Amino acid sequence: MKKYVCGYVTLILALAIPSFAQLVAGSPEDALFRQISGAATPDEKISLGQQFEQQFGDAPPAVMASVFTIMMSSYEQMRDYRQALAYGEKIVQRDPENVNAYMSMCRFLSVNLKEDLSKAIEYGERAVSLAGEMKDKEAPPNYTAEQWDTYTSQTETYARSILTYARTVQP
Numbered sequence: 804m805k806k807y808v809c810g811y812v813t814l815i816l817a818l819a820i821p822s823f824a825q826l827v828a829g830s831p832e833d834a835l836f837r838q839i840s841g842a843a844t845p846d847e848k849i850s851l852g853q854q855f856e857q858q859f860g861d862a863p864p865a866v867m868a869s870v871f872t873i874m875m876s877s878y879e880q881m882r883d884y885r886q887a888l889a890y891g892e893k894i895v896q897r898d899p900e901n902v903n904a905y906m907s908m909c910r911f912l913s914v915n916l917k918e919d920l921s922k923a924i925e926y927g928e929r930a931v932s933l934a935g936e937m938k939d940k941e942a943p944p945n946y947t948a949e950q951w952d953t954y955t956s957q958t959e960t961y962a963r964s965i966l967t968y969a970r971t972v973q974p
Contacts, residue, residue, distance in 0.1 A: 872904070938952075
């Protein structure tokens with residue numbers, strides 16, 4: 804279980820880092836996003852995240868996915884699993900090609916809402932599929948070919964690992 808929690812923290816960081824690149828430095832969106840990221844408590848992150856959603860809900864999908872991921876994690880920390888699930892679903896709706904979102908949802912449902920294991924497996928299978936598709940894509944400008952190969956291989960391995968876990972969980 805510790806392995807999955809550590810992986811989830813890494814996943815949150817992986818989602819958040821690209822968001823900084825999509826925000827204009829010093830803009831109101833950037834300032835509020837940085838406040839969310841630096842907030843000390845889950846309540847504070849949620850409040851700031853809701854403010855971000857209201858003010859900048861039309862931000863790029865990767866930015867909104869990062870905000871929603873932080874909110875999902877915050878609700879999860881507070882053990883408000885239904886609210887966490889709602890934000891996880893917003894991530895997938897807003898950014899349906901986001902492999903990290905599907906991995907996150909698979910892990911979340913497998914750990915916290917075991918009555919939704921079939922949905923967890925569905926998310927996990929989609930994550931594995933997307934991870935496989937990533938390997939065939941050209942490296943983004945911020946990656947060397949070698950870095951991209953490593954990233955996509957690790958992403959696919961992690962997606963398969965989460966899916967395997969979801970398949971072994973007993974309701």
